[in-house]
Amino acid sequence: MVNYIDLTIQILVAIGVTALGFAIGMLFNGIARKITARIQNRVGPPIYQGYIDVLKLFTKKTNISHGWIFDLAALFSVAGIALAFLFLPVAGVSLLSGEGDLFLILYLLAIPALGFALGAGASGNPNAAVGIMRALMTMLAYELPLVMVIIAMMVYYDTTSLAVIVQKQANMHWAIFIPVFFIGALVADMALQGMLMEKPFDIPIAPHEIATGPMVEFGGKHLGALMLYKMMGIVVETTLFVDLFLGGGVILSVSQFGWLAYVVNFIVWFLLILFVFFIALLINAVFPRFRIEQALKFYWKYDALVGLLILIWIFVGVTP
Amino acid sequence: MMAKELFPEAQEIRKGRIRIETQKDKVGEIIKKLKDNSYEHFVMLSCVDWIKEGKFELVYQMWSYQYKEHVMISIKINRDGESMLSMRHLFPQIETYEREIHEMFGVNFIGNPNLKEFILEGWPHMPPMRKDFDTEKFVKDFYYKIPEVKEE
Amino acid sequence: MITLTIAIFLMGVIVVGLLNKYPKTAGIIAFFVSLIPFFALLSWSSVMNITLPSYLQFLNFETSWQYNLGPGTLILQITPLGWFFLLLLSSLFPMVILFSISYFRSNAGGFYAAMLLTMLGSFGILLAQDMLTFYIFWEIMSWSILALVIRGGDRKAIVSYLSFGALSAMLILFGFMLLYFKTGTFVFAEMHLDASNLVLAAITLIVSGFAVKGALMPMHVWAPHVYSKSEEPFVAFLSGGLSKLGYFGIMLFMYGVVGFSLLSSWGTFRGVPLFGYSLAVVGAFTAFAGTVLAVMQDDLRKLLAYSSIGQLGYIAIGLGIGTPLALTGALFQALNHTFFKAVLFLAAGAVYYRTGKYKISELGGLGYKMPFTFLASLFAIFALAAIPITSGFAAKWLLYEAAIEKKFLFVTPIMLIAGVGAFLYVYKILYGVFLGEPRYNVKEAPLSQLVPMWILVLPLIIFLIFPGWFVDLTAPILQGYEMTAIPHTPYTINTSLAKYNTLAVIFAFIGTLIFAFILYLSKPQEKVDHMDNYLAGEPPELYDYISMHASSKYYEPFEEVFYPYFKRGAERMWEIILAAGEVFGSGARKIYTGIVGDYSIYILLFFLIMVGWWLLW
């Protein structure tokens, strides 16, 4: 029998966490712009600018659409990224992450991307098509080193579940303190740069080349949905990194400290994803972007080579 | 060889500025000869409207990096529809200059296939750079006559 | 009943062959004949421990059938494995025939005849219990495929199919002979094999023979040519259904005839039989290379062909690893591939039917014109790309889990990257064919083409929600190999490493979709014309035509990076094939005149010679 009270609570918590994820995402947008502005000798917008922008886009009086396939982009991108977030352990709290694993998360991240690509393609603009081509190729490029590291971790921890990986890193046994995974974290951080679409891998949206690429025809609420996707994407992707290498931000055990542990873990998680994002921003501020084939070569030559070494290391070290 | 040695009819108007007045069928030959003699930088092609004489003056201007000398090859053609041979095979940028002069003065260049609209778009009147086109009158008759948007 | 079935099929072949001038009638007759295997399947459902209501089992087929034929006995018997693959083929086949009814406007009798013959061959292969039967039906199938390839009329395709078909047949025949030499019997159940090198050689030969049909690299060379130069309904059946027969054969001989313990006795590597390990590596390479090659194609059918090769590689990986998890994954992948690839090929056929174009760079903007074709292929594409809102994901997930469970450190990244690469080529199809600039003013495909497509989409949705039902199907098969099915409930699958709960995914997705939908409905919108687009401010009315479809050479940077690595390999391979094929083909070309009637006679002659040979022996 299904326990309806538990189910309701679960659903409410899920809604709350999703809302929180979006809220943090929008805050991160403001923080990012502020930090970038400081690097560029500017004052920058207020830190809550992300909220204003999204609200403004959703309050535009008229919107355009290129047909129902175009609208799929807005739906799929928001829904898909929220879905991916629900399957991630956040600060050690796993909502649905027990129900799926890392492979699922990797594929869930493709839902918003593919939905976005559908909408952009339906807009019929060549800029958008070129942008999507670049986005998909960037994805192919950074996935190789990323999955190499992730698979090394899966084999090392003998699980594919992210929740279990986080659990096994409890009591500060973070993966990043293991030498091989410290290198792995560096490899994954480069991949994260591509995932976050920060320079030198912001090739898909390069404004000077293809006028913001896929987003070229999006305005109003459609663009608002895409911005939500992008902002939430920051939270999802940095959380994935933190879960993999930094123990998900768990420093206090819930069984020992009770609710205090939730609060502290949450703060630590927030600081850690902010830190990871901050590094990405610093790199973003001082690099130009690659051409697409250069990005592919960079990831598959250098990053993946290190990833291969990690795999060999694990291959030798772990006996089946 | 310097321009003065090549063409005795060339006159030096001031230091480093040579002017050659010639006929329109000799232009190609002169430019070619100058180009071969280190006058390899084509500066520009100008058109001057001498309305009193009823002539257009086309001035081909070249520069020699070696002799530091500027040569103006000047020809005059009739204002009323005389054509000129295109020199686009000698320097690629001449094509653009001819295109502009065609549009702004109405001079036809034979052998230039690319004389389509360049700067203006849908211009229905006389080529505007001609002296007999009165821009002030045009502005007063046109732009100032466009009605304001009346708000009820 | 089986005798009757074979008789009906053969009669059907003759009848539809004669009705060449009446394609519609021939098609309808062929459709009714094509339903018979499916009824047989229903009546045999007890093999899989499924009890169906009696009104679905109105035809009662016997479970085993024997025919005494000189040197041996032909034995047909339904087994769980045969039942499973028959499920794929017999549900696909009527749909393909249904699709063809409106697809062919003329000259279709030969097509239906050959198709029925192909199905008859497959039917026999799946039920065969001895090598003799297996081989006879295998040849029937192969030769009738040849007739269909010849209908396509491309010399390269014919030569390559002929050479590879012959190679495949020879390998299999040689393997069978070795096995017969070793055991003295044709019947699978009576073979008692030991861990000798002779058996290893036999099984290697047999598996490589089947790999040709399964388009495993490097035996894939024929596939792109045949897939891209034959008629679409046949290609759908070839790629969706017939290619599975190769894997059926591999599975039958590796796990049914030889068995997991015997495979292990030839050496293991990190807990996996060495034989299986190498098959898995070949499969991973196929998956990756097939994907990369698919990304580079411009011809829609070639793209789908290479994509088939890539996706079939996953099955080989599963069969190679050989744990219950992996075999379940492989079978699941086989099922998914049958349906989504058939849908995609049929959609390509529908697109061709309406526009007459196969080149992706020449198509475009059909999504709004043919919305149902688009949606069906979108679903198929989601399944192909293993998006977790179709059953395609469950299959890939099982394979990944199996690989990680066995600590396949180097194979798994390749599998995953091939999965990501799939996004690239599916987007090429989506954008190039269905999205972008509307270039054609065409109608939606006819209903008789849409219905089969949508029926074939159904399994992808059902097994998305209840992957556990699929695991139930595998239980009897695995039981036969002394394995137990993986732990599951109708909507969850558990492995030693993780758990996959489809209900959680679906409900969460519906929830977030509702959230997105509320946001989306917050403001009204207006639809704008395609030309009301961002052109950097240029007013479109100033231009006669602005080409805005970027699909030609869509992945040019990708091609520039990868082409040099693939060009030489593929070309050299092709040279060898041509040299071999030329020897075989130059004589053959005189015989292959291009008239379907002739080929039927050849096939009949071959049949007689074959039977005669067996009788004399």
Add this chain to the structure above:
Amino acid sequence: MNHENWSKLARIMSKRSLWMIHFCTGCGAMEMPPVMTSRYDMERFGMHAMATPRQADVFLVTGYLAVKTLKRVVQVYEQMRDPKYVIGFGSCTINGGMYWDSYNTIKDLSKYIPVDVYIAGCMPRPEAIMDSFLKLFDMIDKGEAIGWQKYHKYYDQYKRNQRMAFSYRLDEVKDIKEDDKE
């Protein structure tokens, strides 16, 4: 929340996040980089340049408009989504400025598209530009920046003037009236 409060909120959001279209129509664009960058930094107000008209809210018509450009400006303006605002930048948009007798530049921008705020000067200093932003904020707050509503309301008149300008002929008006009748 009732409708009035809602639209007030919308106005507040809209004013604090005005995205400018990246379109340098004239030499006034030269003073835009300083405004955008570290010296004056208009991102303080939440404003930044967007590439395409679909994304943008405010159009800075930076300086004189050749008729050829006016076509593009109108195209871009019509592609922008409501609410949208126009700032006429420099004397040239007001009365033609330096180019009062030029045959190819329009003299009064508000004849062709509605303008919410004008900035005088050739060229206006960044301070003036920033001031115009504040003025626009103020107008949006009070609900006075209604150029886009005017454009809908007097669409015929704007369209007539645009067509006249595009054809360089006054008599184009007649044709339009006939068109409208049809």
Add this chain to the structure above:
Amino acid sequence: MTIQKEFELFIGPNHPGATGNMSYHIWVEGDKVKKAETRVGYLHRGFEKLMEKRIWMQNVPLVCRICVPEPDVNEASYSMAVEDLMGWEIPERAKYIRTIILEMARISAHLLTVGGIAASLGIYTAAQWGIGDRDYLLDVFEQITGGRVYHIYIWPGGVRWDLPKNTKELLTKVLDYLESRLPLYDDLIMNNKVFVRRAADVGVVPKDKAVEWGVTGPNLRAAGYEYDVRKLEPYAAYDKIDFEIPHYPKLGEYEVLSEGSDIYTRTAIRMLEIQQSIKIIRQALKDMPEGDVLLKHPQWFAWKVPAGYAYSHVESSKGEFGYFVVSDGEKKPVRVHVRGPSYTHGINVMETIAPGLNVADFAPTAISLDVCPPDIER
């Protein structure tokens, strides 16, 4: 229906990669540009027509509006042409002041361009810094001339007025600041590995064609010619000042990476020219004699310029900027024709080198050629 394989993109006018209000209509297949057409005319004001309607002196405020990023070259070139026809020799101090003003304009234009090239490849920080630092120069301009952008300071016969008293200190301070910033730009742009990969061997103007195509200025020097109007035909006080012409392959502290004039070399040349300009201004400030800055000439409205033809050219930050002036001895010119360097760079050079360019490299190439549309169509 025939299917066109290429798709069409418009780089401009409303495009972040456009170099001002102009447009490239490009045909692209896959990732490569197959054909490019330059569309100009969006900024056409009919300057040359307007100048025929105005008296000689009234044209000075008009000419500076031809090239916005660097208006002073127009004033200088026009004034030189008029002085040429009049036969005037301007006072020595005015020559030095002109030099200072022109070099300041060069620095500010180069900062804008280098920032623009960097931004087009993605280093927005460089653009922000560049434009921010340029503003300090604009402050100096404002103090000297009263205007930030349009200065109308160089007149036929000299300059309008003498430098204010504290200009020297202010300018020195700004130059010191700029010099301290240059190493940062080097780190951010020129020594950036990703920048080098993106910029080297991209958008190459071949050396053997450069002169014939009419390439001038930094773009020509990047191709390997040591041609500079300041040395070839010294104007203002350049003949008395010691400076170098940075050209390929003498790239100073920068690595020599490629043949011909590519994005990287063009950027390097501009960075080096900023250094040279700072050096020139320092010298000019030091050597500047005292005295008049403007010739005593008749009332402006009464000028009649002797009949004749004159061509004067100056080295702008983009290339050779020339004025062809024809007078018939009246109060108004008969014809003034402006030769903008972008006329060749933007049209025939761009259209010739575009086929084969990667679509990602198109805008950076155009920006690094420093195409400025107003001097094409005027």
